[in-house]
Amino acid sequence: MSMGQRIVELLKQEGVRAVFSQGDITTRDVLMHAERAGLLTVGPRHEACAVFAAMGFYAVTGRPQAAFGAMGPGVANLLPAAVAASREHIPVLIFGARRHQGAAHAIRRGQWLSAPMEPLFAQICKFAVVVRHPAEIDDAMQEGFRRAVSGTPGPVYIEYDSMMHIQAWDYPALVPPSRYRAGPQGAPDAAIRAAAQMIGQAASPLLLAGEAVQHHRCQSLLVRLAEKLGGPVLTTFAGSGVIAASHPQALLFQSEAGQQAIARSDLVLAVGTCFPENANYGRLQAFAAHDEQRRFIALDTDLAAVGSNRPVDLAVPGDLELTLRQLIEALPERGLDSRLPEWKSLQAREHEAAVAAIPDRGALHPSRMMLEARQAIPDDTTIVLDGGLTIFYQHAFFEKRGADFIYGAHYSHLGCGLPQAVGVQLAQGRERPVCLITGDGALGFHFMELETAVRHHLPLVVLVNDDRALGAEVAAHMNHIGHTIEARFSEVRYDQMMIAMGGHGELVEHARDVQPAIRRAFASGKTALVQVRTDPQASHLEPHPFAAARASWINADVEDRYGR
Template sequence: MPEKIYQRLLALLEAENITTLFGIPDPSFFHLFNTASDRGWRVIAPHHEQAGAFMAEAMWRMTGTPGVVVGNQGPGVANLLPAAINAAKENAPIIFIGGQRAQIAARRVKRGRIQYTPQYRYFEEAMKYTAVIEYPEQTDEIIHEAFRQALSGKPGPVYIDIPMNTMQADCDLPPPQAPEDYRLLHQPAAASAIDQAVSLINRALRPILLVGQGAFTARAHQSLAALAETLQCPVIHTYPISSFLPGCEERTFPCGFSPAGSQAVSDSDLVIAIGTEIGEPVQHGVGGHWQKNDAQRKWIYIERDANAFGVNRKIHVPLLGDLRDVVPQLTAQISAKPRTSYVEELIAIHRQHKKDYLQKAPKDLTPMHPGRLMIAATQAMPKDAVLVRDGGATSIYTWTYAQVEPRDSIWNQNFGHLGTGLPYALGAQLTINDDRRVVLISGDSAFLFHTSELETAVRKNLPVICIVACDYAWGVEVRGYRGMLGEGTAETEAHWGQQLRLDKIAEGYGAHGEFVTCEQDIAPAMQRALTSGKPAVIQIPVDGTANARDVPGHEEYSTWYNDFWY
């Protein structure tokens, strides 16, 4: 039976288990949006396409399923481009779909074509795949190739242009194929490589798991926890306060930001690296804390991209495959080896480190020290909350002073794109519905990027809690400015004034607002926000000097940039 291409597009996406669409309505997509709603899809219209793409990215982070976002011809597509670059750096398999004028516009010699540009060309550098569906009969093959490219090897975004004449065209095609009929779904490692890895693991005295963002976006928490339980070894985060594996919370340490993590790294004789690029945040596995014992330490690396092996350091056993397949292969063949005393020693060191840091956040500052905010706010969070972070100094304070070990933690760690926090929070809340709550902790400069999405949260009944640390300045950039040039009056030092009331802005959108100046008032404000059942903003002024000067772990953080200028 004939159908329209916009109907076919929805059917192809449904075959990939996708039923959420982000985008702002426009003639290119009116029929697509209405039909999607009729089919039971969630159609989310943000106030900015960039924010919609970040929401789609957060849904991928929480589900392992690609997100889909559309942009209308010309300006709408242009608004997607920054988020597309970000998705490329974050290795996020987002499907970007651009509306376009009828294809005849691309072939005309005439000048002055309103809203027409060769849009796909702007995306080519960042995308794993770009295409234009010029003819209706190309739809299936191009959509299939888009998913094949986005999800094969290292994940990444794709871009597809759909001209309006194609979108409205008729087609008569057989039922959509299942994903396993056109792309690789499973990628276990070779048996011989598994045998080599098992041999190294069984001989190791002090192995560690080095776990990066990819391990969590793969939604492999349970299988990774089973491997960690069998090994009874420390788990090292490539970044502090990433997601925690169930049952491994106490023996999980950040590399370089805790003496326990540093000791575990230096003492290790085997590293099993999973879901990480082994990049600058871990000194490429060769510098800093990794230098000690490097000649004796062996490396096992689970990676989907064959081109990644041996780039930053030597890998003794490369395991080419999807970690969702490879980790169970390993776990099934290794034997438990108790390492209780050593791990308990590390746990005690880490506990003392966290206790010592609590003393570094004075209680007598007005406005309050950022560390006190993080302590009180994270203590008041629901224990099963999804933690989202945004901002420079605020993110660093959070990973140092947080009193939680979240199962799901989201932040823009590879690209450092400010303004992702609120959209990420909304995307995450969409995935968990009312079962859990999302808590965003953000700096004010980052939060101000997309405050209009508070209206989206209200309209879609997404009860995210936004805790905003306000120094009324550019936070960590003030430290950098002063470090390079001394005190000054550059824009980094400019205070936009304490008349800024984000709680009142929230109330104007129909959300719940709180303004808190005392540490002891944070928990009651959090409880009121949770009880309201609404999206909420809790604005908390913090001491600007401490926010810039006392950024914890800055010395370690700065080692990531040793070759920044080269």
């Protein structure tokens, strides 16, 4: 068979459902066999979006997907997305074509469609290899899957000569994944017993959940564990939505109530998080209060990651689903922390005060837009997030009611939201709604992926916070310069562009029109865009929500280590 067919067979037996690749000549045999094998074949308008879409697919399935790039510039376009996948700990198999090795290794200048890419991917990915013969593809892909999903997940890169995928080879029988890589492993019994004992001795345990809970599809297990613990549950920025905000134990990390709960805890059980910078590394700000009396337990898939950002007292390594089940089984029921009603009440008052403080200058404030949008977007909708300040308005005023909020909160790669939303909708099918909440700046990076969504008949709804600016940059420019330099945009009718592509588009300028427009967008059954014109002054006339928290992420660790 051809190497292209072999690649597809190896992908399919690993549970890969989608191949993201433009219809380039260097992937034509892979695409032909992928189509014949019943895999989704999805051609983005930009190669980076192949990786971003694969990331979105993984985020709601827990299964890595494949992205391909054409030789030369096509592979180079994959590189920034590979960085994002690496920083967000998302496994993607990235394939890159290159010129024939005779040309690739020649000492020449001015070669067409040629650049040495494998050394660059090797610096970013967990594994990078050049396949020099069709016989090598099995070893390369088996090692790729081993590395991608082991420990802390991440992308891998496999490069092959541009015409090699059409070459035939006499391959042996497929080796099933269970024979070339280890399956999910639970935690050692001793670690589970030690964790149960420490939790039993704690007076005020707190649970901190991260994005790995979502990636491993463990939301319901996390809630069961939380209810056994009885204490407050906080999530990192990337873990938003893994527990509903209405749950009696759920507190917003950035709220005063959340900070009080952290400061008064004597044990933190961290599940699927590395204690990232936007969670103050688990040792700064509120964590610094009484830290010497607080104990830490980390449930993580990667022993090498434990203790990197802060010391922990106990590591519980293993597959997250299995370790959660083990710990739930080992723990007795505890009653609810008596302070939770007080903290929930405090958080409600904080929110009411924040709503009351939303300015009304005549133009629609982005905070008000989020409040209106929450009332119109169905609760079971998977939310994908993108943008700068848009993220913060959303975090403060768009209640987390569902289980899936997709956001690359570690690297915050602007512009990846739209292709990720395409991947999410492809993974979930047409039955479950998907909504991208984005700023206009982020939307502009890969706007043409809306055509990809239309081409695949995806009922994706895009909600745009259109303040005609890069909001965070406007605020910085106004404070430092007194005017903006290339941080504002002209007025663009994104809704009309959406209609021109064959989708549904609406422009909204008043709060009263936001909900009806969103409901019509979902009802259309088409790829839809609701463009909400918001107050362009909001970004710099008042601090955005959680502005102080954001500043602490950036500055607190440096100041702690080196002083002000």
